[in-house]
Amino acid sequence: MTDGQSLLLLFVALYLIESLRWLPARSHVLIGSGKRWRQQRPFHAIEWAGACPSLLGVVPPMEDHWLTLPWQLIPAEAGVEVHGDERRPRLVNWESLQPRVDGKKLILAPGCSVRWLSEDQAREAQQRLVTWKQQTQAQREADFLSLAQESLQQSPLTDGIDQLSRQTKWLKRLGSVIFVWTFMVMVVLYRWLGDGLEILWAAAVLLGLQISQAALFVRQAKAVPHRVWKALAIALLPQHAMRAADLLADLPPTHARWVHxxxxxxxxxxxxxxxxxxxxxxxxxxxxxxxxxxxxxxxxxxxxxxxxxxxxxEIVPQQESGTAAYCPNCQAQFQSGATQCLDCGGVELRPFE
Ligand SMILES: [Zn+2]
Known part of the structure; x- marks a missing residue:
């Protein structure tokens, strides 16, 4: 491998790292821009400290992203039910509940924690649990139901996304240009002309683009902490310059608790x-x-x-010959006589009509 190829490979690796996020297992990522959005779930096969990896869109045009989270804590009579991952929910009794925040993690009891999108959200969840602990079950349920409806409202999400899209519009465009320049124009020039003055000129243009991106970032990203240091990284490192808009999208939302x-x-x-x-x-x-x-x-x-x-x-599967009932959860089909799906923890079967 030549020096040029090794350098390109290094840039690709750094760029992919920059595009990777570690998210709560049950979160969803909305990715897109303008009117085209898609939802993506983290990769559940890999889990580290309650978080799973998710790769944002990597090829231009650059896009925005927005994190959403379903209900993770639900009050039951005996305790709070924790829905932190795809496994069976865990119940923490009200008596043993000692909520404590550690970064984005809310620790409910020894060995039981749940991850949030930001530290503020973890603190808010902690407050809610302290309140629930003192309430009657009817009060807790009423509180949960109102919180649930609030999380399902569309306008905080669409308003937030509109605002984000406006702020990141030019950062995304210039990010796409820097991507094309780094991974396409410079690669073609290098293959065509080899090490020479031309490639130095191309690198100088890249540096100019990065500095412009850094200036744009300083203007748009007033809410981003350590903005000047981040602008410096954008000015000097192409992978940061390409993904500069993400630093705004990564900010925890201020106007909404969390969105379902x-x-x-x-x-x-x-x-x-x-x-x-x-x-x-x-x-x-x-x-x-x-x-x-x-x-x-x-x-x-x-x-x-x-x-x-x-x-x-509710999906009814296509009936296979010899079967009489199906599991409404996993859609597996059963012969007559069976009443429960043991794979799904005893879900009651439904007969085919
Ligand atoms: Zn089943």
Whole structure:
């Protein structure tokens, strides 16, 4: 491998690291710009300290991203139910609950913690748990239901995204130009002309683009902490210059507590939203949980407001020959006589009609 190739490989690796985020296991990332958005979930096979990796869009045009999070703490009669990952929820008794914040992590009891999108969110969740601990179950449920509806509102999300898109518009455009210049123009020039004066000129142009990006960043990113140091990194390192807009998107939202992934209906389109709606309905309805009824109640109110009937969200699989019932959670099919799906922790089977 030549020096030029090694350098290019190093830049690609640094760029990918810059595009990677470690997120709470159940978070969703909205990625896109303008009217085109998609939702992506972190890669669950890798988990480190309660977080899973997620790679943002890496090829131009550069995009914005926004993190959403479903309900992670739900009050039950005996304690708080923790829905921090895709596994069976854990119950922490009210008596043993000692919530404590450690960065973005909220520790509920020894060996049981849940990760949030920001430290502020972790603190807010801690406050809520302290309040719930002193309340009656009816009060806790009412509080949860109002919080749930608040998290499903569309406008905080769309307003936030509009504002972000305006702030990052030119950072994204220039970031795309820097990407093309670094990974395409300079590579072609190097292959074509080799080490020479031309490549030095191309590098000088790149430096000029990075400095312009840094100046643009200083103007747009007033809310970003250590803005001047970050601008310096943008001026000197191409991977930081390409992804400068992300530093604004990474800021924790100030206007919304947290937004549920379902709130993104108008952004992701009806088809993707319905798929998501089925996913959340299935989890609420069928995952073994002490709070299933409360979760379903919250979702039913929301789906009714969205004009979608519950039966539209329940998928009936195509009946295979010899089967009489199916599991509404995993869609596995069973012969007559079976009543429960043991794979899903005892979900009651439904007969085919
Ligand atoms: Zn099942």
């Amino acid at each position: 992934p379902l709130a993104a209906r108008s952004l992701i389109g009806d088809e993707a939203w319905q798929k998501l709606a089925r996913h959340f309905w299935k989890i609420a309805r069928h995952r073994p949980s002490a709070t299933a009824d409360l979760q379903c109640q919250a979702l039913e109110v929301y789906f009714q407001a969205q004009g979608i009937a519950i039966h539209e969200l």
